[in-house]
Amino acid sequence: MIDKQVPTVAQALADIPDGATVMIGGFGASGSPIELIHGLIDQGATDLTVINNNTGNGEVGLAALIGNGQVSRMICSFPRSSQSRVFPKLYREGRIQLEVVPQGTLAERIRAAGAGIPAFYTPTTVGTILAEGKEQREIDGRTYVMEPWLKADFALVKCESADPLGNLTFNKTARNFSPLMCMAATTTIVQTKRLVARGDIDPEHVVTPGIFVNRVVEVPNPVHEDTLIADGRSYP
Amino acid sequence: MSSGWTREQMAARAARDIPDGAYVNLGIGIPELVARFVPEGREFIYHTENGMLGMGPPPGDDDRDLDLMNAGKKYVTALPGSAYFHHADSFSMIRGGHIDVCVLGTMQVAANGDIANWSTGAPDAIPAVGGAMDLVQGVKNIFVITQHTTRTGDAKLVERCTYPLTGAGVVSRIFTDLAVVNVTPDGFRVAELAPGIAFDEVQEKTGTTIAPPQ
Numbered sequence: 001m002i003d004k005q006v007p008t009v010a011q012a013l014a015d016i017p018d019g020a021t022v023m024i025g026g027f028g029a030s031g032s033p034i035e036l037i038h039g040l041i042d043q044g045a046t047d048l049t050v051i052n053n054n055t056g057n058g059e060v061g062l063a064a065l066i067g068n069g070q071v072s073r074m075i076c077s078f079p080r081s082s083q084s085r086v087f088p089k090l091y092r093e094g095r096i097q098l099e100v101v102p103q104g105t106l107a108e109r110i111r112a113a114g115a116g117i118p119a120f121y122t123p124t125t126v127g128t129i130l131a132e133g134k135e136q137r138e139i140d141g142r143t144y145v146m147e148p149w150l151k152a153d154f155a156l157v158k159c160e161s162a163d164p165l166g167n168l169t170f171n172k173t174a175r176n177f178s179p180l181m182c183m184a185a186t187t188t189i190v191q192t193k194r195l196v197a198r199g200d201i202d203p204e205h206v207v208t209p210g211i212f213v214n215r216v217v218e219v220p221n222p223v224h225e226d227t228l229i230a231d232g233r234s235y236p
Numbered sequence: 237m238s239s240g241w242t243r244e245q246m247a248a249r250a251a252r253d254i255p256d257g258a259y260v261n262l263g264i265g266i267p268e269l270v271a272r273f274v275p276e277g278r279e280f281i282y283h284t285e286n287g288m289l290g291m292g293p294p295p296g297d298d299d300r301d302l303d304l305m306n307a308g309k310k311y312v313t314a315l316p317g318s319a320y321f322h323h324a325d326s327f328s329m330i331r332g333g334h335i336d337v338c339v340l341g342t343m344q345v346a347a348n349g350d351i352a353n354w355s356t357g358a359p360d361a362i363p364a365v366g367g368a369m370d371l372v373q374g375v376k377n378i379f380v381i382t383q384h385t386t387r388t389g390d391a392k393l394v395e396r397c398t399y400p401l402t403g404a405g406v407v408s409r410i411f412t413d414l415a416v417v418n419v420t421p422d423g424f425r426v427a428e429l430a431p432g433i434a435f436d437e438v439q440e441k442t443g444t445t446i447a448p449p450q
Contacts, residue, residue, distance in 0.1 A: 104327030104370030127404030174303040
């Protein structure tokens, strides 16, 4: 019987090596897999390339991973926010690299990787500095920019419920990039609020089919980034 | 000198130009106010880039759902009939031309419809683009709401943008504190003056030639 459940966060993350490319789900605080990120801080892999929409907030979650010196490069659409301090400091000191990708292009590059499409043409960035140096092509009278797929070695994702096959459901806008990242990574590691029995998720309600998921670890009471920040917490 | 429209009045004026049944994406800042001024008898459905149609107003402090945010990372509510989806679907709605109107704030907007609202291009600025470049290319109608000038009195409606572009030739209409301005093949044209505002004042505060109301 297939069972993708892993007993602990530490075991789920154990084989992430230095230099890995890691997609992390979430949009700001919503959907951020805080326990997996903190587990990656404990695990200690360095020189990571991290793909996320943002760069974390406060001194927890992704911001803490960056602050711990484990990330050498960020690929994101919006590295600033009102509570983002760790990344801007390291960036200005030249200690972390940044690739800024428009949000829709970031999503589609990730989706394309999961779908086996090595590149696609998009109208986004035409006429802007972000199109400079990229292949452009006229299709049906309009100019488009070519963008390559974006793959990762690992994806760290938070979901609402999962079964032992890795079928996933999400909660509201915590879904965001996570289903795409599950498709695009070689190894997808999911923390789920509820681990349910095979058959307990209505097949009509599965958002991410288990074929895109490798490991599931149950985290029954996940902390939320905004709550940690409101409490003035930091990690480790 | 009259003060022209307030922020709320600018938002209400923009809302009047959005048709009943429109799918609408509102940018952060003054554009968010548009949702408070839906004209009687119309329904707009709000899209937020992070994966939702049917976004409702902010919750009370006790009714927050930590998994229910908008693209500005603010807590929101879900109206009956709302839908959640992942980011690729969300930007398919944007890029695929399914969203009818996007209302954005801006730093500069040019007479040829160019918009610059993501970066000043300053050497020490951290580039952050978010979904702006996707929105301006994909949404059918790009409306801009902005003060007519910066806080220091510089024109925001200009001949050509000096800041890095978000998109070229994409803006169709601008709502400022002084006027409603259309972007036409011949450049800016005032469609409507705010009460008490003279055309000469609008021309004086615009960084290029602007045509008077027809």
